[in-house]
Amino acid sequence: MNKIVVKNDQIELLETDDLIVVSLAGDELNQAVTNLNIKIKQNTTIDIDYDNNTKLNVKIEVLENVEAVINEIKKEENTKVQNKYYLEKNSTLTINKFCDSLKTNELDIICLKGEKASINYNFKVISKDTNIYNIMVYHFNHNTNSNIINKGVSILNGDLTFNVTSIVYKGIKGCNVSQNNRIINTNDNLSRINPVLLIDEEDVSANHSAYIGKFKEDDIFYLQSRGITKEDAINLLIRGFLHDNNEEVNKIIDEYWG
């Protein structure tokens, strides 16, 4: 188990099991941006908490045959973060990511380098201003798997964009590619989902689903028919939509809708 805290561009390794290697460097081209490099050598979990203004490039490498979990919570005002994930042969990375966000423009690049590498990407966001999340998944090797699940709730003056691109090159066979993007709008602002599947190979299983809108009237009616007011019914549905195994995440959700 490892815990990293990022606050005002300062990075602290609060806890480590020595199954990862963490290094820091300034960006040669842009001194205002910090580079955080993490190499995961053996099966482990990393918790990363972000707070306040941050400009950061994160590079995470998962070595061969390693199964790793990254739990990431962002409670911040303005951040610009770029994450790059490199997965070697037979490695599996599960990313559970939660953002309580004012304004964010973020790019995550996932490179499935080794054969049978797998990424499970579970992202949830509460958007209170303009939030843009770009996720690129490159299947560089055979039998690699990507399962991208994005859920967002747009509140107050929030709008939300998910740009999700999955790429499989010609000759890269046996890959499984999946995208599931859902945004619940509690306001009338414009949110967007741009799911892109660039598949240049026939031996691939690829699918995506996307939904932007309000909750189903039938579900609200069902809850109201049990005596729950419409407002409480919607709160209950949002809590259910964002519900997480991480109690810290559920605490944040309860602060809004509990």
Place this chain on the structure above:
Amino acid sequence: MHTLKIEHLDVSINDKKILKDFNLTINSGEIHAIMGPNGIGKSTLTKVIMGSSDYKVEKGKITYDNKDILSLKTDERARMGLFLAMQSPSEIEGVSNADFLKTAVSSKEDNFKLLPFIKELEANYNNLNMDKQMIHRSLNVGYSGGEKKKNEIIQLKMLKPSFIMLDEIDSGLDVDSLKLVGEQIMDYYKKNDSAILLITHYQRLLDYIKPDYVHIISEGTVIKSGDSTLVQLIEEKGYDYFKDGTNE
């Protein structure tokens, strides 16, 4: 003593009239069964009573204990004591049965206490032969048809309504589960000053929940009312036999 009264009710959806000049009065201590072929407005009736916004009430009124309920929201009607066990209950991911019922019960009870609530909930799961672990599962998600119907009855017993609508509660239930659900509903009915309006296609549910009145609906209105002997006649003759309204 409670009374639900429907008078001269006309209801439409997308400009298509579903109920026409519909009249019915149900008092506490009475069980009414509505029977009829598919697509003639049986489920519509229960949803209109519960306040679904899918339907437009064009004419007539519905009162509960002399209070006009058409102007009330669905949740207000529920808190007055109306309950609809639905034919196809919603599946809601992430909302546990416990959270859902806690929110629902506490919205009715000013003096809500968690411990008695948990004990009563567990007892109701036991009574309906449901695994108690399901209390913490997402509402109706991954449930079989029978489990969904049993879950509706658990909600009924927790929310303690005075007017109960059962919309095809028998569909999806096997023989043993049907008997158990029927007995649980009758147990509640007898112990509480309640009324039942049930919708079914089949006689088998009526072996356990015996109606005092049976109404046959055709083309949006009641064409024949009688006692439970009418059920046997329907089984023998079918609904077409009553269509012209002259057959006894």
